[in-house]
Amino acid sequence: MITLLGKAISRSARCLWALEEAGVDYEHNPVDYTKGEAKTSDFMAINPGAKIPALIDGDVAMFESLAINLYVAQNYGKGGLWPDDAAGQAQCLQWTLFSATEAEPPGAARLVQFIFRTDETRSQEVLDDAAERSQAPLATLETVLQSQPYLAGDSFTVADLNVACSVEYLVRTDFDLSPWPQVQDWIERCMARPAFQAMTAIKEKEAA
Ligand SMILES: N[C@@H](CCC(=O)N[C@@H](CS)C(=O)NCC(=O)O)C(=O)O
Incomplete structure (x- = not known):
């Protein structure tokens, strides 16, 4: 188990x-x-x-x-979650490292301001800097998602999950994703998945 x-x-x-x-x-x-x-x-x-x-x-x-x-x-x-073919698997590795090194650092910087700070102590400077650093990874995602529905191709894989968990940090910090419409559509599809909802329910139960 x-x-x-x-x-x-x-x-x-x-x-x-x-x-x-x-x-x-x-x-x-x-x-x-x-x-x-x-x-x-x-x-x-x-x-x-x-x-x-x-x-x-x-x-x-x-x-x-x-x-x-x-x-x-x-x-x-x-x-x-894990594609059968080597090309799809390579995409999963690639996007996971992209999440760790490109997408998560600015997303986490913003989230920390929302979770651990109050309205009074939240740093607009940190939020703005993280928003600026999010532009490049979002542009990369937007370009790829213009030609395919998911990051490794036609279906949802761990590539999407591992990047979505970083982009979701932006969603939770009132970040305006409208300049990246494909990313906005993709993250909404990821967050609408039953497994994401099940995870959210576990978090809500823990917080209660
Ligand atoms: N890169 C690590 C980061 C793990 C991490 O920072 N976890 C936090 C909670 S989200 C933690 O355990 N912090 C403990 C501490 O800072 O003392 C991962 O993705 O698992």
Whole structure:
């Protein structure tokens, strides 16, 4: 049985989304780093950096949310999340690294301002700088999505999931995506998926 460790209101959400997409049985252990629960010796044996999420699957123990999603896709999402052909698989790797290095940093910078700051302490300078840094990755996505519905081709794969979880940060920070209409349409389709909704329900239950 797979176990995902990490409270849902964190980057663990993207792994919950992937597990829900794969339709695989899993347990969720909502390790809460804000309560020091990621600093136990058991958790740090998986991630010495004491950051969530982490995943255990039999002999496999790993961290890094986007890598976890590639693992889930490769092992439990063949033909769906993980394309059968080498070209599609290459796209999934490419877009995952694009998410980690191009899309997530400015998205996360904005999200931090919304989650951890109040209206009074939120830095407009940081928000504006992150918005500026989001322009190039959004332009890249817009160009690709003008000629195909999903990032690896005709169907939703882990390429979409791993990029959408970064673009969704912009959605959650009142970012105007209208200059990139294909991206706006694509992120709405991604967020309308039943597995995304299931992940959202887990987050809402945790927050209640
Ligand atoms: N690149 C890592 C980032 C993990 C990360 O920063 N997780 C945060 C929660 S979203 C965390 O556990 N922070 C703990 C801390 O900063 O002490 C990933 O994508 O998994």
